[in-house]
Amino acid sequence: MTRRRRPTMKDVAQHARVSVSTVSYVLNDSGPVAPDRRNRVLDAVRVLEYSPNESARNLKRRSASTIGMVVPELTNQFFAMVAEGVQRAASARDVLVVLVVPDATEQPEEKQAKLLRSQRVDGVIYLSGTGSMPASIYELARSGPVVLVDEQIPGLELPAVVCDSRKGAREVAAHVLAQGHRRIAVIGGPPALWTAQQRLAGYREAIAGAGIDPDSVPVLAGDYRQGSGAALAQQILAGPAATRPTALICANDLMAIGAIEHCKAVGLRVPQDVSVVGFDDLPLSALLTPRLTSVRQPAHDMGFRAATALFDLLENGESGSIGLLPATVQLRDSVAPPLGGAS
């Protein structure tokens, strides 16, 4: 399999007996060219299997037709769904998506900023992670357009596509309370993340609405990963049954799953002994036993819109208002009234 030199515009021009500029004009029809010559060029392109060198094109055009997408981890299905949405929007416009997964073992900050500055991407879509590191965002935003997904930075006025986490959180918490639970605990996300704040705020609203002092319910901060869900559940459920919470409100599904796994491990039944709810509504959550009650975020759509917003930003310099996407409660089997009735 010998790979020969790829044909360039000059080759095409020679083959079609025209000048390179003419070739360029017909390729992006950006100039007038007579039909016969146009056909000659098109023929030459076909027989030589010419395809333009995008590096050269990008150099001249000062744009890369490429966007970056930083995702904390792909194995989290929520991120995977968002990524698919981004990909779809980009693919429709012939824009490439380069994947950036900040490796924990190195400083991603400088790397990401450098990426943007090197003009290999025109803009970036940023999914904030399981940790908190808005520092790199500042770097990024300073040197190119950035659109946030499911995150907002108080200081900056970055465009962001988010959904109404607060409302979703309020509703799912209200559902738990409506079942009669009075001793509840919250397994929250990393306090530095906007989503964690929003969801907690929603929970507190619902709790207050049920006539309970929000400050009286324990709130533990997890990291949105399964392991922390299990660890925090253990911590919360350690006490005697009489004072132990009867419901766990988890700020995402992964932590809810961890909590459920812990319950199973120590012989607590879900939902009879303890009710659990999550957030995100991962596809797998409906497959669990019990099927997890959660709050669905339109992940795919969020990714799609974020990409669309980024393209608007790149083309028109301004992104259309993005609005607030809905977050809808999915009622399933992981919530039941507390055994002893209201306490």
Next chain:
Amino acid sequence: MTRRRRPTMKDVAQHARVSVSTVSYVLNDSGPVAPDRRNRVLDAVRVLEYSPNESARNLKRRSASTIGMVVPELTNQFFAMVAEGVQRAASARDVLVVLVVPDATEQPEEKQAKLLRSQRVDGVIYLSGTGSMPASIYELARSGPVVLVDEQIPGLELPAVVCDSRKGAREVAAHVLAQGHRRIAVIGGPPALWTAQQRLAGYREAIAGAGIDPDSVPVLAGDYRQGSGAALAQQILAGPAATRPTALICANDLMAIGAIEHCKAVGLRVPQDVSVVGFDDLPLSALLTPRLTSVRQPAHDMGFRAATALFDLLENGESGSIGLLPATVQLRDSVAPPLGGAS
């Protein structure tokens, strides 16, 4: 937020009072330059926040420091894990990964080939999908290096990182048979895919090894997706209990999950009424009830090795032999002896 023109090498050269070539020499230390001048350049780079224009660099170098990765869908955790492995290997070498998800709504073939020909990527890592379309592979391989993951094309001699699907399949089927099952059925993958063929071959070996005629067990072809698992399970389990298979061997976890969901829907208990095994050992499979017995593929590692092989190919022109990765059976709760004993 006004974005000013990015500094170029010329700016750096002027600021450091040297020539552009000197700047280039110090930046990739490819030439001798006196210490003081070197420092002047480095300083200038720092104060101007210079970072090289990769498009220009790529144009000159005839390489993009970028690879493409085509994955059928990201929401499949197996692919997500492979993708993470690829990303990690690439990131370690400062290579970018562009994500290509062949959209079902358009012809991906020409698009992928064009991508490679446009020199925006140096090579491609190809994860074969839920369908079968080796046609695009030929196009791809003709114009650039390609490494396959979990797939092999009989005709071509493409480098591929695969694991011993056949052995894994044989062992998991043997386990099922060892429990006493005699009426079994196979829900296979798309017959055109190498993995489907390998796994089926492994199953048949085990079946023959148990003294059963492999041709007597029904084999239905699915598409590796959950839906087809459910549909085929319905088809298989439709008959009366006396003749209905007591074990379903599924060629991947997603279809196994679909099958289990169908069983639940029609009131069949797993594993008491019907045993089910999968393949891939997705993280979620251990969370199901019953926990799914499956065959683990080292997905992350496969991605990592594939990327490494591609880099070898690009640098040395030859990829080190890749070997066969292990596929190990994970015994869990979805298999039990058949109710009536051996039939």
Next chain:
DNA sequence: GAATCGTGATGAATCGTTTCTGGGATCACG
């Protein structure tokens, strides 16, 4: 018949790098 205009084609400059070529210092040495 000369001036004007529009169409269609071309040459050349340019984008920001890398790298080859050549030439001025500096030094050792006969």
Next chain:
DNA sequence: CGTGATCCCAGAAACGATTCATCACGATTC
């Protein structure tokens, strides 16, 4: 003191595309 040899450095030619300025040539118009 002249002659190579050694070291650094600057200039300029690529890389492959886009695009501006120019120009040739018929067709209109007065």
